[in-house]
Every structure is written in C-alpha cells, then in structure tokens.
Amino acid sequence: MDSATILVLLLCAGVVALLAWFEINSRRNATGKTPESTLAQSGLETLTKKGQTSVEPKREKRKAA
DSSP states (O other): OOHHHHHHHHHHHHHHHHHHHHHHHHHHHHHHSOOOOOHHHHHHHHHHHHHHHHHHHHHHHHHHO
C-alpha cells in the first residue's frame, strides 16, 4: 500500500469515529432534557389547575379546623 492511501484511510476512520462520538453525545444529551410541553399538554394543565381551585379551599378549611 502506498503511504498516501494509508493516510487517507486513517483520516476517514478518524472522521467516522468523531461522527459516532458526536451522535452518542447528542443522544445522551437529548434524553437528559425534559420534554417541552406541547399544545395538548398545556391544555390539560389548565384543566387540572381549574379543577384544583375548587379543591384547595376545602383543604384550607381542614387545616384550620
């Protein structure tokens, strides 16, 4: 083999290893983040907040009694 061919193969292997490392790190970082709420999830949160407002005064009365 010619020395230029060996150099090109080593550079290609290095690039492939670097791309694999980037992919692994990006997937690791993606799993660590909390998912952002979607429109449907934000609608559900507002429904539960409305339902909780009627329950909260009852809990306060129990604490006072």
